[in-house]
Amino acid sequence: MYTIDRKTIVETVKDMFIDSAYHLGDDFVQKLKSSQEKETNPLGKSILSKIIENQDIARDKQIPLCQDTGVSVVLLEIGRELIFDYDIEDAINAGVRLGYLDGYLRKSMVKHPINRINTLDNSPAVIHYEFIPGNQLIIHTAPKGxxxxxxxxxxxxxxxxxxxxxxxxxxxxxxxxxxxxxxxxxxxxxxxxxxxxxxxxxxxxxxxxxxxxxxxxxxxxxxxxxxxxxxxxxxxxxxxxxxxxxxxxxxxxxxxxxxxxxxxxxxxCHSARKSEVILNGKKINNAH
Ligand code: SF4
Missing domain, CATH: 3.30.1330 (60s Ribosomal Protein L30; Chain: A;)
Known part of the structure:
Protein backbone atom coordinates (compact mmCIF):
# COMPACT_ATOMS: atom_id res chain seq x y z
CA MET A 1 0.00 0.00 0.00
CA TYR A 2 0.97 3.65 -0.41
CA THR A 3 0.31 6.93 1.33
CA ILE A 4 0.79 10.68 0.95
CA ASP A 5 1.47 12.73 4.05
CA ARG A 6 -1.01 15.35 5.18
CA LYS A 7 1.46 18.25 4.91
CA THR A 8 2.06 17.53 1.22
CA ILE A 9 -1.65 17.66 0.52
CA VAL A 10 -2.20 20.85 2.53
CA GLU A 11 0.72 22.65 0.84
CA THR A 12 -0.25 21.41 -2.61
CA VAL A 13 -3.87 22.57 -2.31
CA LYS A 14 -2.74 25.92 -0.90
CA ASP A 15 -0.36 26.50 -3.83
CA MET A 16 -2.93 25.36 -6.39
CA PHE A 17 -5.53 27.89 -5.26
CA ILE A 18 -3.03 30.75 -5.10
CA ASP A 19 -1.56 29.88 -8.49
CA SER A 20 -4.90 29.49 -10.26
CA ALA A 21 -6.21 32.78 -8.83
CA TYR A 22 -3.38 34.56 -10.69
CA HIS A 23 -2.97 32.46 -13.86
CA LEU A 24 -5.14 31.12 -16.61
CA GLY A 25 -3.84 28.02 -18.38
CA ASP A 26 -1.69 28.60 -21.49
CA ASP A 27 -4.10 26.63 -23.69
CA PHE A 28 -7.01 28.75 -22.46
CA VAL A 29 -5.11 32.00 -23.13
CA GLN A 30 -4.28 30.77 -26.64
CA LYS A 31 -7.97 30.09 -27.19
CA LEU A 32 -8.84 33.62 -26.04
CA LYS A 33 -6.23 35.03 -28.43
CA SER A 34 -7.39 33.03 -31.45
CA SER A 35 -11.01 34.01 -30.69
CA GLN A 36 -10.01 37.65 -30.40
CA GLU A 37 -8.40 37.49 -33.85
CA LYS A 38 -11.55 35.96 -35.37
CA GLU A 39 -14.10 38.19 -33.60
CA THR A 40 -15.62 40.67 -36.06
CA ASN A 41 -17.74 42.73 -33.66
CA PRO A 42 -15.53 45.75 -32.71
CA LEU A 43 -16.84 45.91 -29.13
CA GLY A 44 -16.52 42.14 -28.69
CA LYS A 45 -12.99 42.28 -30.09
CA SER A 46 -12.04 45.11 -27.77
CA ILE A 47 -13.44 43.30 -24.70
CA LEU A 48 -11.49 40.17 -25.59
CA SER A 49 -8.33 42.30 -25.80
CA LYS A 50 -9.05 43.65 -22.31
CA ILE A 51 -9.60 40.13 -20.96
CA ILE A 52 -6.25 39.07 -22.46
CA GLU A 53 -4.53 42.17 -21.06
CA ASN A 54 -6.13 41.55 -17.66
CA GLN A 55 -4.67 38.04 -17.47
CA ASP A 56 -1.22 39.39 -18.47
CA ILE A 57 -1.39 41.91 -15.60
CA ALA A 58 -2.63 39.30 -13.10
CA ARG A 59 0.18 36.90 -14.07
CA ASP A 60 2.95 39.55 -14.05
CA LYS A 61 1.87 41.31 -10.86
CA GLN A 62 0.68 38.15 -9.08
CA ILE A 63 -2.75 39.55 -8.34
CA PRO A 64 -6.15 37.84 -8.71
CA LEU A 65 -7.63 37.64 -12.21
CA CYS A 66 -11.03 38.63 -10.78
CA GLN A 67 -12.31 40.06 -7.50
CA ASP A 68 -14.51 36.97 -7.20
CA THR A 69 -12.09 34.24 -6.17
CA GLY A 70 -14.90 31.77 -6.01
CA VAL A 71 -16.09 28.66 -4.25
CA SER A 72 -13.17 26.25 -3.87
CA VAL A 73 -14.17 23.22 -5.92
CA VAL A 74 -11.94 20.15 -5.62
CA LEU A 75 -12.15 16.92 -7.61
CA LEU A 76 -10.06 14.12 -6.15
CA GLU A 77 -9.09 11.02 -8.10
CA ILE A 78 -7.80 8.65 -5.44
CA GLY A 79 -5.62 5.67 -6.33
CA ARG A 80 -7.06 2.47 -4.82
CA GLU A 81 -3.64 1.52 -3.39
CA LEU A 82 -3.50 4.68 -1.27
CA ILE A 83 -4.38 4.80 2.42
CA PHE A 84 -4.64 7.90 4.59
CA ASP A 85 -4.35 7.82 8.38
CA TYR A 86 -5.90 11.29 8.65
CA ASP A 87 -9.05 13.04 7.45
CA ILE A 88 -8.37 13.96 3.82
CA GLU A 89 -11.30 16.39 3.72
CA ASP A 90 -9.83 18.25 6.66
CA ALA A 91 -6.44 18.39 4.88
CA ILE A 92 -8.03 19.82 1.72
CA ASN A 93 -9.85 22.47 3.75
CA ALA A 94 -6.65 23.36 5.61
CA GLY A 95 -5.01 23.92 2.20
CA VAL A 96 -7.92 26.11 1.07
CA ARG A 97 -7.76 28.19 4.24
CA LEU A 98 -4.00 28.78 3.89
CA GLY A 99 -4.29 29.55 0.19
CA TYR A 100 -6.98 32.19 0.63
CA LEU A 101 -5.27 33.76 3.63
CA ASP A 102 -1.68 33.75 2.32
CA GLY A 103 -2.73 34.64 -1.24
CA TYR A 104 -4.91 37.58 -0.06
CA LEU A 105 -7.82 36.12 -2.01
CA ARG A 106 -11.38 37.28 -1.33
CA LYS A 107 -13.21 35.06 1.13
CA SER A 108 -16.56 34.27 -0.42
CA MET A 109 -18.07 31.46 1.66
CA VAL A 110 -20.82 31.95 4.24
CA LYS A 111 -21.50 29.51 7.09
CA HIS A 112 -25.20 29.12 6.35
CA PRO A 113 -27.21 30.09 3.25
CA ILE A 114 -29.75 31.99 5.39
CA ASN A 115 -27.64 33.46 8.19
CA ARG A 116 -24.85 34.34 5.73
CA ILE A 117 -21.99 34.87 8.15
CA ASN A 118 -18.67 34.69 6.32
CA THR A 119 -16.39 31.78 7.27
CA LEU A 120 -13.49 34.26 6.79
CA ASP A 121 -11.17 31.73 5.12
CA ASN A 122 -13.16 30.51 2.10
CA SER A 123 -13.56 27.04 3.61
CA PRO A 124 -15.25 24.67 3.32
CA ALA A 125 -14.39 23.48 -0.18
CA VAL A 126 -16.90 21.55 -2.27
CA ILE A 127 -15.11 18.22 -2.71
CA HIS A 128 -15.93 15.33 -5.07
CA TYR A 129 -14.28 11.92 -4.84
CA GLU A 130 -13.55 9.27 -7.41
CA PHE A 131 -11.41 6.12 -7.21
CA ILE A 132 -8.87 5.17 -9.86
CA PRO A 133 -6.38 2.29 -10.23
CA GLY A 134 -2.85 2.73 -8.84
CA ASN A 135 -1.12 4.76 -6.14
CA GLN A 136 -1.50 8.32 -7.34
CA LEU A 137 -3.68 11.13 -6.05
CA ILE A 138 -4.84 13.47 -8.80
CA ILE A 139 -6.08 16.78 -7.42
CA HIS A 140 -8.13 19.11 -9.62
CA THR A 141 -9.04 22.50 -8.20
CA ALA A 142 -11.14 25.37 -9.50
CA PRO A 143 -12.11 28.62 -7.80
CA LYS A 144 -15.60 28.83 -9.30
CA GLY A 145 -17.06 32.29 -9.68
CA CYS A 269 -17.01 32.37 -17.09
CA HIS A 270 -13.95 33.66 -18.95
CA SER A 271 -12.04 33.66 -15.68
CA ALA A 272 -11.73 29.90 -16.11
CA ARG A 273 -9.21 29.23 -13.38
CA LYS A 274 -8.26 25.67 -12.66
CA SER A 275 -5.30 23.57 -11.72
CA GLU A 276 -4.28 19.91 -11.71
CA VAL A 277 -1.51 18.21 -9.73
CA ILE A 278 -0.58 14.52 -9.61
CA LEU A 279 0.97 13.27 -6.35
CA ASN A 280 2.69 9.88 -6.20
CA GLY A 281 2.09 7.74 -3.12
CA LYS A 282 5.05 6.62 -0.99
CA LYS A 283 5.27 2.90 -0.27
CA ILE A 284 4.40 1.83 3.28
CA ASN A 285 6.38 -1.28 4.23
CA ASN A 286 4.34 -2.44 7.22
CA ALA A 287 0.94 -2.35 5.54
CA HIS A 288 -0.72 -5.19 3.66
S1 SF4 B 1 -18.51 35.21 -13.14
FE1 SF4 B 1 -16.27 34.93 -13.36
S2 SF4 B 1 -15.46 36.79 -14.35
FE2 SF4 B 1 -17.57 37.22 -13.62
S3 SF4 B 1 -17.25 38.16 -11.61
FE3 SF4 B 1 -17.57 35.95 -11.26
S4 SF4 B 1 -15.50 35.03 -11.30
FE4 SF4 B 1 -15.32 37.10 -12.13
Missing amino acids: GGSENMSRLKMLTPGEGEQGIIDFVLETVKLAGGKACPPLIVGVGIGGNFEKSALIAKKAIFRKINDKAKNEVDQLLEEKLLKKVNELNIGPMGLGGQTTALAVKVNSYPCHIASLPVAVNLQ
Missing part, protein backbone atom coordinates in the same frame (compact mmCIF):
# COMPACT_ATOMS: atom_id res chain seq x y z
CA GLY A 146 -20.52 33.02 -8.30
CA GLY A 147 -21.79 34.95 -11.34
CA SER A 148 -21.53 32.08 -13.79
CA GLU A 149 -22.55 29.49 -11.20
CA ASN A 150 -25.74 31.45 -10.47
CA MET A 151 -26.78 31.28 -14.11
CA SER A 152 -26.31 27.49 -14.32
CA ARG A 153 -29.47 25.36 -14.58
CA LEU A 154 -30.79 21.81 -14.45
CA LYS A 155 -33.95 20.34 -15.98
CA MET A 156 -35.51 16.89 -16.00
CA LEU A 157 -36.60 16.48 -19.61
CA THR A 158 -38.77 13.63 -20.85
CA PRO A 159 -37.08 11.14 -23.20
CA GLY A 160 -39.40 12.26 -26.02
CA GLU A 161 -37.84 15.72 -25.96
CA GLY A 162 -34.61 14.06 -27.13
CA GLU A 163 -31.58 15.83 -28.54
CA GLN A 164 -33.61 18.86 -29.63
CA GLY A 165 -34.87 19.30 -26.07
CA ILE A 166 -31.28 19.27 -24.83
CA ILE A 167 -30.20 21.83 -27.43
CA ASP A 168 -33.15 24.10 -26.63
CA PHE A 169 -32.44 23.95 -22.91
CA VAL A 170 -28.73 24.74 -23.34
CA LEU A 171 -29.47 27.68 -25.64
CA GLU A 172 -32.19 28.97 -23.31
CA THR A 173 -29.73 28.79 -20.39
CA VAL A 174 -27.00 30.70 -22.25
CA LYS A 175 -29.56 33.31 -23.41
CA LEU A 176 -30.97 33.79 -19.91
CA ALA A 177 -27.43 34.19 -18.58
CA GLY A 178 -26.54 36.89 -21.14
CA GLY A 179 -23.70 39.02 -19.78
CA LYS A 180 -24.33 37.95 -16.17
CA ALA A 181 -22.19 34.82 -16.53
CA CYS A 182 -19.24 36.90 -17.84
CA PRO A 183 -18.83 35.36 -21.32
CA PRO A 184 -16.99 34.09 -23.27
CA LEU A 185 -18.00 30.89 -21.54
CA ILE A 186 -17.10 27.29 -21.28
CA VAL A 187 -20.50 25.60 -21.32
CA GLY A 188 -20.43 22.38 -19.31
CA VAL A 189 -23.33 20.08 -20.21
CA GLY A 190 -24.22 16.93 -18.29
CA ILE A 191 -26.80 14.64 -19.87
CA GLY A 192 -28.20 11.47 -18.31
CA GLY A 193 -27.65 9.84 -14.95
CA ASN A 194 -30.22 11.23 -12.53
CA PHE A 195 -30.81 14.62 -10.91
CA GLU A 196 -27.50 14.89 -9.03
CA LYS A 197 -25.37 12.90 -11.46
CA SER A 198 -26.20 15.23 -14.35
CA ALA A 199 -25.08 18.22 -12.28
CA LEU A 200 -21.85 16.52 -11.26
CA ILE A 201 -20.87 15.51 -14.79
CA ALA A 202 -21.72 19.04 -16.03
CA LYS A 203 -19.34 20.38 -13.37
CA LYS A 204 -16.68 17.86 -14.39
CA ALA A 205 -17.12 19.00 -17.99
CA ILE A 206 -15.78 22.46 -17.18
CA PHE A 207 -12.61 20.86 -15.77
CA ARG A 208 -11.85 19.28 -19.15
CA LYS A 209 -9.04 20.64 -21.29
CA ILE A 210 -10.16 23.51 -23.52
CA ASN A 211 -9.28 21.72 -26.77
CA ASP A 212 -10.28 18.14 -25.93
CA LYS A 213 -13.27 16.26 -27.34
CA ALA A 214 -15.98 14.21 -25.67
CA LYS A 215 -15.30 10.51 -25.18
CA ASN A 216 -17.93 9.26 -27.63
CA GLU A 217 -19.07 10.31 -31.06
CA VAL A 218 -22.63 11.24 -30.05
CA ASP A 219 -21.38 13.71 -27.46
CA GLN A 220 -18.70 15.04 -29.82
CA LEU A 221 -21.29 15.85 -32.47
CA LEU A 222 -23.50 17.50 -29.86
CA GLU A 223 -20.56 19.62 -28.68
CA GLU A 224 -19.93 20.85 -32.23
CA LYS A 225 -23.61 21.62 -32.87
CA LEU A 226 -24.04 23.41 -29.56
CA LEU A 227 -20.90 25.52 -29.91
CA LYS A 228 -22.04 26.73 -33.33
CA LYS A 229 -25.57 27.52 -32.11
CA VAL A 230 -24.38 29.19 -28.89
CA ASN A 231 -22.07 31.46 -30.89
CA GLU A 232 -24.90 32.36 -33.26
CA LEU A 233 -26.83 33.90 -30.33
CA ASN A 234 -24.75 37.10 -30.73
CA ILE A 235 -24.41 37.51 -26.96
CA GLY A 236 -20.65 37.97 -27.30
CA PRO A 237 -17.94 38.87 -24.78
CA MET A 238 -19.50 40.23 -21.57
CA GLY A 239 -22.90 40.15 -23.30
CA LEU A 240 -22.20 43.18 -25.49
CA GLY A 241 -22.41 41.47 -28.87
CA GLY A 242 -20.21 39.31 -31.06
CA GLN A 243 -19.65 35.73 -32.13
CA THR A 244 -17.53 34.74 -29.15
CA THR A 245 -20.21 33.76 -26.64
CA ALA A 246 -18.51 30.45 -25.81
CA LEU A 247 -14.95 29.26 -26.32
CA ALA A 248 -16.05 25.65 -25.91
CA VAL A 249 -19.02 23.44 -25.14
CA LYS A 250 -18.17 20.27 -23.21
CA VAL A 251 -20.70 17.45 -23.07
CA ASN A 252 -20.43 14.58 -20.57
CA SER A 253 -23.05 11.83 -20.62
CA TYR A 254 -24.06 8.89 -18.42
CA PRO A 255 -26.66 6.08 -18.73
CA CYS A 256 -30.10 7.00 -17.40
CA HIS A 257 -33.59 5.67 -16.53
CA ILE A 258 -35.97 4.81 -19.38
CA ALA A 259 -38.35 7.52 -18.18
CA SER A 260 -35.79 10.30 -17.71
CA LEU A 261 -33.57 12.70 -19.59
CA PRO A 262 -31.79 14.90 -17.06
CA VAL A 263 -29.83 17.86 -18.46
CA ALA A 264 -27.58 20.12 -16.40
CA VAL A 265 -25.75 23.16 -17.73
CA ASN A 266 -22.86 24.49 -15.66
CA LEU A 267 -21.58 27.78 -17.00
CA GLN A 268 -17.94 28.73 -16.57
Whole structure:
Protein backbone atom coordinates (compact mmCIF):
# COMPACT_ATOMS: atom_id res chain seq x y z
CA MET A 1 0.00 0.00 0.00
CA TYR A 2 0.97 3.65 -0.41
CA THR A 3 0.31 6.93 1.33
CA ILE A 4 0.79 10.68 0.95
CA ASP A 5 1.47 12.73 4.05
CA ARG A 6 -1.01 15.35 5.18
CA LYS A 7 1.46 18.25 4.91
CA THR A 8 2.06 17.53 1.22
CA ILE A 9 -1.65 17.66 0.52
CA VAL A 10 -2.20 20.85 2.53
CA GLU A 11 0.72 22.65 0.84
CA THR A 12 -0.25 21.41 -2.61
CA VAL A 13 -3.87 22.57 -2.31
CA LYS A 14 -2.74 25.92 -0.90
CA ASP A 15 -0.36 26.50 -3.83
CA MET A 16 -2.93 25.36 -6.39
CA PHE A 17 -5.53 27.89 -5.26
CA ILE A 18 -3.03 30.75 -5.10
CA ASP A 19 -1.56 29.88 -8.49
CA SER A 20 -4.90 29.49 -10.26
CA ALA A 21 -6.21 32.78 -8.83
CA TYR A 22 -3.38 34.56 -10.69
CA HIS A 23 -2.97 32.46 -13.86
CA LEU A 24 -5.14 31.12 -16.61
CA GLY A 25 -3.84 28.02 -18.38
CA ASP A 26 -1.69 28.60 -21.49
CA ASP A 27 -4.10 26.63 -23.69
CA PHE A 28 -7.01 28.75 -22.46
CA VAL A 29 -5.11 32.00 -23.13
CA GLN A 30 -4.28 30.77 -26.64
CA LYS A 31 -7.97 30.09 -27.19
CA LEU A 32 -8.84 33.62 -26.04
CA LYS A 33 -6.23 35.03 -28.43
CA SER A 34 -7.39 33.03 -31.45
CA SER A 35 -11.01 34.01 -30.69
CA GLN A 36 -10.01 37.65 -30.40
CA GLU A 37 -8.40 37.49 -33.85
CA LYS A 38 -11.55 35.96 -35.37
CA GLU A 39 -14.10 38.19 -33.60
CA THR A 40 -15.62 40.67 -36.06
CA ASN A 41 -17.74 42.73 -33.66
CA PRO A 42 -15.53 45.75 -32.71
CA LEU A 43 -16.84 45.91 -29.13
CA GLY A 44 -16.52 42.14 -28.69
CA LYS A 45 -12.99 42.28 -30.09
CA SER A 46 -12.04 45.11 -27.77
CA ILE A 47 -13.44 43.30 -24.70
CA LEU A 48 -11.49 40.17 -25.59
CA SER A 49 -8.33 42.30 -25.80
CA LYS A 50 -9.05 43.65 -22.31
CA ILE A 51 -9.60 40.13 -20.96
CA ILE A 52 -6.25 39.07 -22.46
CA GLU A 53 -4.53 42.17 -21.06
CA ASN A 54 -6.13 41.55 -17.66
CA GLN A 55 -4.67 38.04 -17.47
CA ASP A 56 -1.22 39.39 -18.47
CA ILE A 57 -1.39 41.91 -15.60
CA ALA A 58 -2.63 39.30 -13.10
CA ARG A 59 0.18 36.90 -14.07
CA ASP A 60 2.95 39.55 -14.05
CA LYS A 61 1.87 41.31 -10.86
CA GLN A 62 0.68 38.15 -9.08
CA ILE A 63 -2.75 39.55 -8.34
CA PRO A 64 -6.15 37.84 -8.71
CA LEU A 65 -7.63 37.64 -12.21
CA CYS A 66 -11.03 38.63 -10.78
CA GLN A 67 -12.31 40.06 -7.50
CA ASP A 68 -14.51 36.97 -7.20
CA THR A 69 -12.09 34.24 -6.17
CA GLY A 70 -14.90 31.77 -6.01
CA VAL A 71 -16.09 28.66 -4.25
CA SER A 72 -13.17 26.25 -3.87
CA VAL A 73 -14.17 23.22 -5.92
CA VAL A 74 -11.94 20.15 -5.62
CA LEU A 75 -12.15 16.92 -7.61
CA LEU A 76 -10.06 14.12 -6.15
CA GLU A 77 -9.09 11.02 -8.10
CA ILE A 78 -7.80 8.65 -5.44
CA GLY A 79 -5.62 5.67 -6.33
CA ARG A 80 -7.06 2.47 -4.82
CA GLU A 81 -3.64 1.52 -3.39
CA LEU A 82 -3.50 4.68 -1.27
CA ILE A 83 -4.38 4.80 2.42
CA PHE A 84 -4.64 7.90 4.59
CA ASP A 85 -4.35 7.82 8.38
CA TYR A 86 -5.90 11.29 8.65
CA ASP A 87 -9.05 13.04 7.45
CA ILE A 88 -8.37 13.96 3.82
CA GLU A 89 -11.30 16.39 3.72
CA ASP A 90 -9.83 18.25 6.66
CA ALA A 91 -6.44 18.39 4.88
CA ILE A 92 -8.03 19.82 1.72
CA ASN A 93 -9.85 22.47 3.75
CA ALA A 94 -6.65 23.36 5.61
CA GLY A 95 -5.01 23.92 2.20
CA VAL A 96 -7.92 26.11 1.07
CA ARG A 97 -7.76 28.19 4.24
CA LEU A 98 -4.00 28.78 3.89
CA GLY A 99 -4.29 29.55 0.19
CA TYR A 100 -6.98 32.19 0.63
CA LEU A 101 -5.27 33.76 3.63
CA ASP A 102 -1.68 33.75 2.32
CA GLY A 103 -2.73 34.64 -1.24
CA TYR A 104 -4.91 37.58 -0.06
CA LEU A 105 -7.82 36.12 -2.01
CA ARG A 106 -11.38 37.28 -1.33
CA LYS A 107 -13.21 35.06 1.13
CA SER A 108 -16.56 34.27 -0.42
CA MET A 109 -18.07 31.46 1.66
CA VAL A 110 -20.82 31.95 4.24
CA LYS A 111 -21.50 29.51 7.09
CA HIS A 112 -25.20 29.12 6.35
CA PRO A 113 -27.21 30.09 3.25
CA ILE A 114 -29.75 31.99 5.39
CA ASN A 115 -27.64 33.46 8.19
CA ARG A 116 -24.85 34.34 5.73
CA ILE A 117 -21.99 34.87 8.15
CA ASN A 118 -18.67 34.69 6.32
CA THR A 119 -16.39 31.78 7.27
CA LEU A 120 -13.49 34.26 6.79
CA ASP A 121 -11.17 31.73 5.12
CA ASN A 122 -13.16 30.51 2.10
CA SER A 123 -13.56 27.04 3.61
CA PRO A 124 -15.25 24.67 3.32
CA ALA A 125 -14.39 23.48 -0.18
CA VAL A 126 -16.90 21.55 -2.27
CA ILE A 127 -15.11 18.22 -2.71
CA HIS A 128 -15.93 15.33 -5.07
CA TYR A 129 -14.28 11.92 -4.84
CA GLU A 130 -13.55 9.27 -7.41
CA PHE A 131 -11.41 6.12 -7.21
CA ILE A 132 -8.87 5.17 -9.86
CA PRO A 133 -6.38 2.29 -10.23
CA GLY A 134 -2.85 2.73 -8.84
CA ASN A 135 -1.12 4.76 -6.14
CA GLN A 136 -1.50 8.32 -7.34
CA LEU A 137 -3.68 11.13 -6.05
CA ILE A 138 -4.84 13.47 -8.80
CA ILE A 139 -6.08 16.78 -7.42
CA HIS A 140 -8.13 19.11 -9.62
CA THR A 141 -9.04 22.50 -8.20
CA ALA A 142 -11.14 25.37 -9.50
CA PRO A 143 -12.11 28.62 -7.80
CA LYS A 144 -15.60 28.83 -9.30
CA GLY A 145 -17.06 32.29 -9.68
CA GLY A 146 -20.52 33.02 -8.30
CA GLY A 147 -21.79 34.95 -11.34
CA SER A 148 -21.53 32.08 -13.79
CA GLU A 149 -22.55 29.49 -11.20
CA ASN A 150 -25.74 31.45 -10.47
CA MET A 151 -26.78 31.28 -14.11
CA SER A 152 -26.31 27.49 -14.32
CA ARG A 153 -29.47 25.36 -14.58
CA LEU A 154 -30.79 21.81 -14.45
CA LYS A 155 -33.95 20.34 -15.98
CA MET A 156 -35.51 16.89 -16.00
CA LEU A 157 -36.60 16.48 -19.61
CA THR A 158 -38.77 13.63 -20.85
CA PRO A 159 -37.08 11.14 -23.20
CA GLY A 160 -39.40 12.26 -26.02
CA GLU A 161 -37.84 15.72 -25.96
CA GLY A 162 -34.61 14.06 -27.13
CA GLU A 163 -31.58 15.83 -28.54
CA GLN A 164 -33.61 18.86 -29.63
CA GLY A 165 -34.87 19.30 -26.07
CA ILE A 166 -31.28 19.27 -24.83
CA ILE A 167 -30.20 21.83 -27.43
CA ASP A 168 -33.15 24.10 -26.63
CA PHE A 169 -32.44 23.95 -22.91
CA VAL A 170 -28.73 24.74 -23.34
CA LEU A 171 -29.47 27.68 -25.64
CA GLU A 172 -32.19 28.97 -23.31
CA THR A 173 -29.73 28.79 -20.39
CA VAL A 174 -27.00 30.70 -22.25
CA LYS A 175 -29.56 33.31 -23.41
CA LEU A 176 -30.97 33.79 -19.91
CA ALA A 177 -27.43 34.19 -18.58
CA GLY A 178 -26.54 36.89 -21.14
CA GLY A 179 -23.70 39.02 -19.78
CA LYS A 180 -24.33 37.95 -16.17
CA ALA A 181 -22.19 34.82 -16.53
CA CYS A 182 -19.24 36.90 -17.84
CA PRO A 183 -18.83 35.36 -21.32
CA PRO A 184 -16.99 34.09 -23.27
CA LEU A 185 -18.00 30.89 -21.54
CA ILE A 186 -17.10 27.29 -21.28
CA VAL A 187 -20.50 25.60 -21.32
CA GLY A 188 -20.43 22.38 -19.31
CA VAL A 189 -23.33 20.08 -20.21
CA GLY A 190 -24.22 16.93 -18.29
CA ILE A 191 -26.80 14.64 -19.87
CA GLY A 192 -28.20 11.47 -18.31
CA GLY A 193 -27.65 9.84 -14.95
CA ASN A 194 -30.22 11.23 -12.53
CA PHE A 195 -30.81 14.62 -10.91
CA GLU A 196 -27.50 14.89 -9.03
CA LYS A 197 -25.37 12.90 -11.46
CA SER A 198 -26.20 15.23 -14.35
CA ALA A 199 -25.08 18.22 -12.28
CA LEU A 200 -21.85 16.52 -11.26
CA ILE A 201 -20.87 15.51 -14.79
CA ALA A 202 -21.72 19.04 -16.03
CA LYS A 203 -19.34 20.38 -13.37
CA LYS A 204 -16.68 17.86 -14.39
CA ALA A 205 -17.12 19.00 -17.99
CA ILE A 206 -15.78 22.46 -17.18
CA PHE A 207 -12.61 20.86 -15.77
CA ARG A 208 -11.85 19.28 -19.15
CA LYS A 209 -9.04 20.64 -21.29
CA ILE A 210 -10.16 23.51 -23.52
CA ASN A 211 -9.28 21.72 -26.77
CA ASP A 212 -10.28 18.14 -25.93
CA LYS A 213 -13.27 16.26 -27.34
CA ALA A 214 -15.98 14.21 -25.67
CA LYS A 215 -15.30 10.51 -25.18
CA ASN A 216 -17.93 9.26 -27.63
CA GLU A 217 -19.07 10.31 -31.06
CA VAL A 218 -22.63 11.24 -30.05
CA ASP A 219 -21.38 13.71 -27.46
CA GLN A 220 -18.70 15.04 -29.82
CA LEU A 221 -21.29 15.85 -32.47
CA LEU A 222 -23.50 17.50 -29.86
CA GLU A 223 -20.56 19.62 -28.68
CA GLU A 224 -19.93 20.85 -32.23
CA LYS A 225 -23.61 21.62 -32.87
CA LEU A 226 -24.04 23.41 -29.56
CA LEU A 227 -20.90 25.52 -29.91
CA LYS A 228 -22.04 26.73 -33.33
CA LYS A 229 -25.57 27.52 -32.11
CA VAL A 230 -24.38 29.19 -28.89
CA ASN A 231 -22.07 31.46 -30.89
CA GLU A 232 -24.90 32.36 -33.26
CA LEU A 233 -26.83 33.90 -30.33
CA ASN A 234 -24.75 37.10 -30.73
CA ILE A 235 -24.41 37.51 -26.96
CA GLY A 236 -20.65 37.97 -27.30
CA PRO A 237 -17.94 38.87 -24.78
CA MET A 238 -19.50 40.23 -21.57
CA GLY A 239 -22.90 40.15 -23.30
CA LEU A 240 -22.20 43.18 -25.49
CA GLY A 241 -22.41 41.47 -28.87
CA GLY A 242 -20.21 39.31 -31.06
CA GLN A 243 -19.65 35.73 -32.13
CA THR A 244 -17.53 34.74 -29.15
CA THR A 245 -20.21 33.76 -26.64
CA ALA A 246 -18.51 30.45 -25.81
CA LEU A 247 -14.95 29.26 -26.32
CA ALA A 248 -16.05 25.65 -25.91
CA VAL A 249 -19.02 23.44 -25.14
CA LYS A 250 -18.17 20.27 -23.21
CA VAL A 251 -20.70 17.45 -23.07
CA ASN A 252 -20.43 14.58 -20.57
CA SER A 253 -23.05 11.83 -20.62
CA TYR A 254 -24.06 8.89 -18.42
CA PRO A 255 -26.66 6.08 -18.73
CA CYS A 256 -30.10 7.00 -17.40
CA HIS A 257 -33.59 5.67 -16.53
CA ILE A 258 -35.97 4.81 -19.38
CA ALA A 259 -38.35 7.52 -18.18
CA SER A 260 -35.79 10.30 -17.71
CA LEU A 261 -33.57 12.70 -19.59
CA PRO A 262 -31.79 14.90 -17.06
CA VAL A 263 -29.83 17.86 -18.46
CA ALA A 264 -27.58 20.12 -16.40
CA VAL A 265 -25.75 23.16 -17.73
CA ASN A 266 -22.86 24.49 -15.66
CA LEU A 267 -21.58 27.78 -17.00
CA GLN A 268 -17.94 28.73 -16.57
CA CYS A 269 -17.01 32.37 -17.09
CA HIS A 270 -13.95 33.66 -18.95
CA SER A 271 -12.04 33.66 -15.68
CA ALA A 272 -11.73 29.90 -16.11
CA ARG A 273 -9.21 29.23 -13.38
CA LYS A 274 -8.26 25.67 -12.66
CA SER A 275 -5.30 23.57 -11.72
CA GLU A 276 -4.28 19.91 -11.71
CA VAL A 277 -1.51 18.21 -9.73
CA ILE A 278 -0.58 14.52 -9.61
CA LEU A 279 0.97 13.27 -6.35
CA ASN A 280 2.69 9.88 -6.20
CA GLY A 281 2.09 7.74 -3.12
CA LYS A 282 5.05 6.62 -0.99
CA LYS A 283 5.27 2.90 -0.27
CA ILE A 284 4.40 1.83 3.28
CA ASN A 285 6.38 -1.28 4.23
CA ASN A 286 4.34 -2.44 7.22
CA ALA A 287 0.94 -2.35 5.54
CA HIS A 288 -0.72 -5.19 3.66
S1 SF4 B 1 -18.51 35.21 -13.14
FE1 SF4 B 1 -16.27 34.93 -13.36
S2 SF4 B 1 -15.46 36.79 -14.35
FE2 SF4 B 1 -17.57 37.22 -13.62
S3 SF4 B 1 -17.25 38.16 -11.61
FE3 SF4 B 1 -17.57 35.95 -11.26
S4 SF4 B 1 -15.50 35.03 -11.30
FE4 SF4 B 1 -15.32 37.10 -12.13
